Amino acid sequence: EDQVTQSPEALRLQEGESSSLNCSYTVSGLRGLFWYRQDPGKGPEFLFTLYSAGEEKEKERLKATLTKKESFLHITAPKPEDSATYLCAVQERNTGFQKLVFGTGTRLLVSP
């Protein structure tokens, strides 16, 4: 069964203090690993898709990387508006189906 574990559960940073969030996964064959941002009471907002080990994607202060066992979401010089829960999800390749299996997320709080 596909599993996704995210750490830490919560992270508090000062504005400008860079850090990384971790997503470890177990899947029989990875089609894609997805990062989403979720604000309280809202739906997940798509950030990145990573398909193969070594791949990297960047968007503003965020950079996602992928290895064969885990993914990192690096946040460089965060701002208070980056405060949210960041979700990681995997999709299995060896099937025609497309369900996403999510981790429990990392709650990020950036203080000014």
Add this chain to the structure above:
Amino acid sequence: EPEVTQTPSHQVTQMGQEVILRCVPISNHLYFYWYRQILGQKVEFLVSFYNNEISEKSEIFDDQFSVERPDGSNFTLKIRSTKLEDSAMYFCASSDPGLAGSYEQYFGPGTRLTVT
């Protein structure tokens, strides 16, 4: 920018009542999904729908649940006889893997279902 919309934003119902949650997926997308998130827990897959039929469903999606695409734009989730444990945020999502093999799913804002 195209987005997934959901109505209502909040639904309160009594145990045993039927509810229908509505979604309008992104117009050119072909795959549709329902997920739920119980307060404080992870987002869980319920069902995927393609070409007017269910393509995959989870153990949660039992006989009390059904999905339908009644017309060219709407996608609905029906819960026949709600239970207290059905209280959760329900998210609709859509995707179009035809776009250069991209598999990302775009989520709506959710419907908060409260069963009393």
